[in-house]
Amino acid sequence: MAVDTVIVNIAELATLAGPNDQPRRRKDLGDLGLLKDAYVAIADGKVLATGTGAPPPAKTVIDASGCTVTPGLIDPHTHLVFGGTREAEFVQRLEGATYAEILAAGGGIHHTVTATRAATVEELVRSGRQRLKRMLACGTTTLEAKSGYGLELETELKQLIAVKQLAEEGPQEIIATFMGAHAVPKGVDGDVYTQQVIDEMLPEVARRGLAAYCDVFCEQGVFTPQQTERIGRAAKALGLGVRIHADELSDLGGGALAATLEAASADHLLMMGEQSVQALAKSNTVAVMLPGTPFFLGMAERAPARALIDAGVAIAIGTDFNPGSCFSESLPMMMTLACLHLKLTPAEALACVTINAAHSLGLANRLGSLEPGKQADLVVWDAPNHAHLAYHFGVPLVRSVLKRGEVVL
Numbered sequence: 001m002a003v004d005t006v007i008v009n010i011a012e013l014a015t016l017a018g019p020n021d022q023p024r025r026r027k028d029l030g031d032l033g034l035l036k037d038a039y040v041a042i043a044d045g046k047v048l049a050t051g052t053g054a055p056p057p058a059k060t061v062i063d064a065s066g067c068t069v070t071p072g073l074i075d076p077h078t079h080l081v082f083g084g085t086r087e088a089e090f091v092q093r094l095e096g097a098t099y100a101e102i103l104a105a106g107g108g109i110h111h112t113v114t115a116t117r118a119a120t121v122e123e124l125v126r127s128g129r130q131r132l133k134r135m136l137a138c139g140t141t142t143l144e145a146k147s148g149y150g151l152e153l154e155t156e157l158k159q160l161i162a163v164k165q166l167a168e169e170g171p172q173e174i175i176a177t178f179m180g181a182h183a184v185p186k187g188v189d190g191d192v193y194t195q196q197v198i199d200e201m202l203p204e205v206a207r208r209g210l211a212a213y214c215d216v217f218c219e220q221g222v223f224t225p226q227q228t229e230r231i232g233r234a235a236k237a238l239g240l241g242v243r244i245h246a247d248e249l250s251d252l253g254g255g256a257l258a259a260t261l262e263a264a265s266a267d268h269l270l271m272m273g274e275q276s277v278q279a280l281a282k283s284n285t286v287a288v289m290l291p292g293t294p295f296f297l298g299m300a301e302r303a304p305a306r307a308l309i310d311a312g313v314a315i316a317i318g319t320d321f322n323p324g325s326c327f328s329e330s331l332p333m334m335m336t337l338a339c340l341h342l343k344l345t346p347a348e349a350l351a352c353v354t355i356n357a358a359h360s361l362g363l364a365n366r367l368g369s370l371e372p373g374k375q376a377d378l379v380v381w382d383a384p385n386h387a388h389l390a391y392h393f394g395v396p397l398v399r400s401v402l403k404r405g406e407v408v409l
């Protein structure tokens with residue numbers, strides 16, 4: 001087969017090659033399938049071969065001397081599309097207010113709900129596009145994006161339509177998640193709103209094919225485990241996958257509930273108890289750590305990542321990009337925090353934002369590693385080896401990005 005593009009002289013190539021039927025667990029998490037002085041050959045938007053030695057001839061040759069090449073990064077948890085920003089709340093928090101206090105007082109998510117209801121689809125697309133550009137500059141080639149700042153059918157649909165438009169524009173692939181159950185609207189009873197999500201919102205989202213997943217914020221003062229379970233089961237009955245914001249600010253057994261629901265992911269998990277660890281270990285649910293969130297909220301708690309790895313839980317890492325609890329599009333930043341705060345190795349952190357993030361989104365057959373037949377989504381980093389991605393923090397290290405074999409940055 002004719003080679004379209006070959007990337008040559010790669011100082012270190014992290015292929016992440018390995019079995020793709022299961023997420024990487026335990027020791028396998030840190031096995032990156034590294035090659036030194038390597039090449040990647042691309043044909044038809046797919047990886048044709050990786051190797052060392054003499055590369056095959058190709059129409060386009062990209063020199064990656066001194067660089068690391070990895071699969072395109074995959075962000076399994078973002079709140080990409082919303083109106084307004086919340087820098088005033090950031091200052092309030094610096095002055096001592098907590099995230100939960102601000103939310104309970106009607107600010108926080110509710111502030112963004114007001115701004116998102118007021119925004120047009122075009123405005124949401126325009127701001128979303130800028131954020132995607134920043135994500136691309138940080139190496140993200142695929143991401144999940146949630147609604148959840150409407151808390152009413154019309155605005156939730158508006159957010160998902162904006163996500164769809166952005167996905168059609170590219171270059172990134174975007175997997176949409178309906179999160180009508182992100183907060184209970186002001187002045188509405190939680191059970192009444194839960195019923196509305198189940199009876200009115202979910203069926204319409206499913207009918208229009210606007211989301212692959214449904215997410216619920218299972219939290220003290222937000223949605224109870226019972227309400228979460230009802231919404232999760234309704235979503236599954238409509239053919240949607242389930243993701244859960246679990247055990248973020250309090251331990252309600254959200255991790256175990258996610259396992260019971262056979263959810264694709266249980267996210268946050270700062271406060272999770274042993275029961276949830278054991279339940280997730282026996283499941284295919286991926287535990288998505290979001291280390292930027294406690295960092296940005298000034299919390300001392302950390303997700304028990306090492307205990308999860310030791311127990312055999314599959315873990316991934318995302319940004320949780322949103323205007324309140326983590327206003328950063330950068331997965332490399334999250335890799336640094338995963339090393340410093342969750343005690344992951346740089347290698348494990350890389351697997352968490354590539355192959356295991358792909359698994360949490362059901363995309364691992366096509367994305368997340370550089371192996372023959374897989375999509376040629378990759379990043380050329382201005383870094384001599386993969387450890388620099390986490391170690392050399394807070395600066396732009398992306399030199400170039402390819403999506404489906406095309407140079408997009």
Ligand code: NIG
Pocket residue numbers: 079108109112217245248293320322323324325326
């Ligand atoms: O994942 N936990 C709930 N939702 C987001 C925050 C959303 C917001 O503050 O706007 C989170 O942290």
Ligand code: FE
Pocket residue numbers: 077079245320322
């Ligand atoms: Fe979130």
